[in-house]
Amino acid sequence: MTIVITGATRGIGAGLAAHYRNAGLEVIGTGRSVAADLQLDVTQPASHNAMAAALGDKTVELLVCNAGVYLDKKDSLDSGYGADLWAQTFATNVTGVFLSVQALLPHLRRAGTPRIAIISSQMASSERASGGSYIYRASKAAALNLGRNLATDLRREGIAVGIYHPGWVQTDMGGGAADITVDDAVRGLVDRFAALNLAKTGCFETWDGRAHPY
Numbered sequence: 151m152t153i154v155i156t157g158a159t160r161g162i163g164a165g166l167a168a169h170y171r172n173a174g175l176e177v178i179g180t181g182r183s184v185a186a187d188l189q190l191d192v193t194q195p196a197s198h199n200a201m202a203a204a205l206g207d208k209t210v211e212l213l214v215c216n217a218g219v220y221l222d223k224k225d226s227l228d229s230g231y232g233a234d235l236w237a238q239t240f241a242t243n244v245t246g247v248f249l250s251v252q253a254l255l256p257h258l259r260r261a262g263t264p265r266i267a268i269i270s271s272q273m274a275s276s277e278r279a280s281g282g283s284y285i286y287r288a289s290k291a292a293a294l295n296l297g298r299n300l301a302t303d304l305r306r307e308g309i310a311v312g313i314y315h316p317g318w319v320q321t322d323m324g325g326g327a328a329d330i331t332v333d334d335a336v337r338g339l340v341d342r343f344a345a346l347n348l349a350k351t352g353c354f355e356t357w358d359g360r361a362h363p364y
Contacts (some may be wrong), residue, residue: 152176152210154257156192156250157217159185162269162316165336178205180217191244192217193238197290198253210257212343215247215293216269222311236285243289247296250359264309267339270298270354272315277363294354294364301352310351314342315355330357 153170157163158179167179180190180201188204191197219242221235246267258264272278274290294313301311316339318329339359346353354362 151212152178153212153214154178154180154205154210154254155214155216156180156246158187159183162218162332162335162339163214163274165332166216166339169200169336169340190217192250194246195249198249201258202253202256205254205257207260208257210254210259211261211263212265212267213250213254213258214251214267214269214343216321217246217250218243218269220283220286222283225283225285227282227284239285239289240278240292243286244296246294247293251300252304259307259311263347265343266297266300266304266309266311267346268293268311268313269316270294270297270313272362274315274354275363298352298354303358305348308348310346310348312342312346312350313352313354314339315354315356315362 153175155163155167155177159165159181163179163181167177170177175189179187182189182191188201189197190201211344219239221239222231225231225235251266258266270293271286271290273283273287274294276291297311297313304311316335338359342355342357342359354364356362
């Protein structure tokens, strides 16, 4: 089984990659740094084309779209949320997800039970609108919407798509006061990905298996 994980050089992505490798599975972890198995800047179409070419005729059973940024965490409504932050965030958190899926569709189509897992956030939910972080929230809501629509279109090809809230995790992004460790998130997400099938395609779930409100 071959798994591709974007944003796999740190945090949840690195944890997922380590877990699957320890289970004896082939993992291709992407990232912008030289530490990645395969360098990929998810904001750049040419980088996706290069990734697809490097994978050749390999079959990919699971694509985890994990790469993401949170650039507006401390911005204020009066003076923050610059247009450049909107562009950078959406290029990574939304367009980057779409380009990753698009580039690897030929590899996924070769698999018997192909799956795509998109890491979104509880902050994507319109029912959890507690204010602030407008750019991040909007980008994760867009990633959720993208995943739901991909699930509709890819169902006919037998490709299941799930969207997941990984928990508030103790990473550079989540901070030290977060609720759960990377290991906690990884264990839960691995179970969610394993359970993903066409009957569940389009689901929005938490790391610990609860249906998340949209």
